[in-house]
Amino acid sequence: MKHPSRRITLLIWLTVTLIAVGGAGTEALAEQPSENRFDRFQAHFEGHYVPAQPQQQRVADIVKKIRLIVNDDGDAQYPQVNARAAEGAEGFLSARFASTVGTKVDAYFFCVGNGEIPPWGLKTPEAIGDANQVMIEAARRAGMKIFASLRMNDIHDAWAAKLTYPLKVRRPDLLIGNQYWPEGYPHLLKDEQAQPRGGYPADALLRAFWSAFDYAKPEVRQHRLRFIRRICRKYDFDGFELDFFRHPLFFKLGEEYENLDTMTEFVGQVRQLLNQIGRMRGRPYVLAVRVPDSPAMALRTGLDVEEWLRQGLVDMLVVGGGYMPYSGRLKEFIDMAHRYGIPAYPCINHFQEPIKMRSYASNFWALGADGVYLFNFGGAGEGTPQQACLSQMQDPDVLRGLDKLYLPVLLQIKVSNLAAFPELNEMILKNEVLSDERIAIQINGSRIPDQDIKRVDNKTFVASVTAPPLKRGINQIVVLHGPNSVGALSATVDGIELFVDYKPLAPRPTPSPSASGPDLVLSPTTPMPLPFWNVPVGTSKTVSFDLTTDPSTIKKARLALNAADIDEPAELTITLNGEHRLSIPNSLLSGSDPVQGFIEISPNLLRSGTNNVTFTFDSTLNGTTTGFSVLQAFLVLWLE
Secondary structure, three states, X not given: OOOOOOOOEEOOOOEOOOEEOOOOOOOOOOOOOXXXXXXXXXXXXXXXXXXXXXXXXXXXXXXXXXXXXXXXXXXXXXXXXXXXXXXXXXXXXXXXXXXXXXXXXXXXXXXXXXXXXXXXXXOOOXXXXXXXXXXXXXXXXXXXXXXXXXXXXXXXXXHOOOOOOHHHHHOHHHEOOOOOOOXXXXXXXXXXOOOOOOOOOOOOHHHHHOOOEOOOOHHHHHHHXXXXXXXXXXXXXXXXXXXXXXXXXXXXXXXXXXXXXXXXXXXXXXXXXXXXXXXXXXXXXXXXXXXXXXXXXXXXXXXXXHHHHHOOOOOEEEEOOOOOOOOOOHHHHHHHHHHOOOOEEEEEEOOOOHHHHHHHHHHHHHOOOOOEEEEOOOOOOOOOHHHHHOOOOOOHXXXXXXXXXXXXXXXXXXXXXXXXXXXXXXXXXXXXXXXXXXXXXXXXXXXXXXXXXXXXXXXXXXXXXXXXXXXXXXXXXXXXXXXXXXXXXXXXXXXXXXXXXXXXXXXXXXXXXXXXXXXXXXXXXXXXXXXXXXXXXOOEEEEEEEEOOOHHHEEEEEEEEEEEOEOOHHHEEEEEOOOEEEOOOHHHEOOOOOEEEEEEEOHHHOOOEEEEEEEEEOOOOOXXXXXXXXXXXXXXXXXX
């Protein structure tokens, strides 16, 4: 379960840096021999290094072959999530794992829960047996590495009707917040009303995180170590992941920095434990950690990741939550990991359209990543373009020449410096700008001729761009007020897209149907966003689009949405013109950060004049959600 967050408006001159890659594949990083991490740690005291030991070399041999990782949240073993779970192992594996077999997925990370036994307090159907063992055996047959993944501080129970995690129920003093505020709590501001659950104001961080464990308490750390010891001794996984992004708060607010060493010591204890088990079984137990998007963000949550690397405590670094796949900040962790001889894997959250996934992966390879990590993997479907994408993302040379769509997720930004995109042949840059005035665009210091910037509707501008001025690597795009403007402060950049059409290569893969740019993008006549947080079930809100084009000339249509905190399709219904129900793609399921997705619409369902899209809040999902928000909506049309 995710939680709502405030939509932030960033002021003028804010820079959002993105990395993008074009037609050329990146050169593989030269492989360097891995030094012995324990000996590097000793060198702090002895002043010298010694050659790598066989155990350490075996770890390096394992991880250097891993280029594409998927993380399965593990709930496909439960009938309430996967209807085929009751069929047994085959039905369990069919939900997600089966679609990775025969692809270029190198490692499968299987979530073993949040620390409860059984995971989440739920029992696996008897027909499956031991889900962990089933997954290990399936991965071995498929030639994949298999890791256990533990959520270090899952907070979904913050929205539940009551706490059920046994240790939290017995010892609420081990949490970073309070289930109920005492009367007259001093942090309750004037005129602010406490909420009935958790007692925190609607915009308080602790409203979501109050149920997280406080790792400053030794009882919490011992509780986690006992769980890790039990899992790793019982099951022959290739490695274990400490997922510190799920969810990234581990100490009471204001106590993060004083507990940096506390968490480092804990990670060191996990390292020692895995080393012991590795020695007993005769092969190493690889340790991966998943951390926030940048070193500074990690430090603010109490994680001194560089110290972990300096001490040689981890073997693999998974970078970020996957919500900002175009962020240049990811490179800070990639470069840091490489300084210590450790591979780094930036993250993508939820599987999206193949054209987007190829773009994300291209960015990661351009940043110098060692591979790609897919979080919240929900299966790709056998024989689908999504499954084919699993054999494309792991190699920059394979990605070369495959069409891409760079679609950054943006907050509202006052006329600003933006960034992006690749060198290549023909590219169309689309800007969504709330302004009655014209705009000017500079790319890497070169101004796009005014006559090349066209307004296509009341808020959308398109410009044909080439390379140069776009280049491979980091690009800076500046959007400014255009000719004869008065400099309206209300001018806001709402979105930016880059459609990339590649020259044919030999052999050229079949392009995605969504690769060519649209002919018409309609903005809604209804004010946006549409918030559905803390509203009664059954609440409906409608977005309207005025279609002046003859519907018979439309060959393809999509509803493009930017939404936040849609947990499951059952949470809402989307209907077109009051009668046609639209399917909700997995790309729109997310946490509090905005994500974007497309809903395919049959052109014959559209009509001349006003077309209405209605969103209805259908379910609180048994009290686990407070709602969602639709931030933006566009009707995207391709014409005959």
